Amino acid sequence: xxxxxxxxxxxxxxxxxxxxxxxxxxxxxxxxxxxxxxxxxxxxxxxxxxxxxxxxxxxxxxxxxxxxxxxxxxxxxxxxxxxxxxxxxxxxxxxxxx
Numbered sequence: 001x002x003x004x005x006x007x008x009x010x011x012x013x014x015x016x017x018x019x020x021x022x023x024x025x026x027x028x029x030x031x032x033x034x035x036x037x038x039x040x041x042x043x044x045x046x047x048x049x050x051x052x053x054x055x056x057x058x059x060x061x062x063x064x065x066x067x068x069x070x071x072x073x074x075x076x077x078x079x080x081x082x083x084x085x086x087x088x089x090x091x092x093x094x095x096x097x098x
Contacts, residue, residue, distance in 0.1 A: 033066035
């Protein structure tokens with residue numbers, strides 16, 4: 001996978017470092033399912049920060065297809081499955097964290 005510690009530090013984490021200071025700015029954020037899985041395994045603290053922002057109403061997580069397929073190129077049942085799978089993962093991680 002093309003994810004690495006320097007990229008996390010220099011982009012994803014740096015973005016949150018700046019964003020967290022802008023308390024009156026709500027945003028929507030899309031991150032692929034495969035990146036979320038990687039972050040959950042290697043940088044759970046980043047997802048904890050996202051979860052805190054979601055709980056505070058400052059961040060909305062935008063879902064999509066789990067593995068970022070070109071939806072028109074896969075069968076309809078797989079499209080639905082990808083979207084449902086990622087929606088469940090996001091819900092389990094960010095809405096049911098108590």
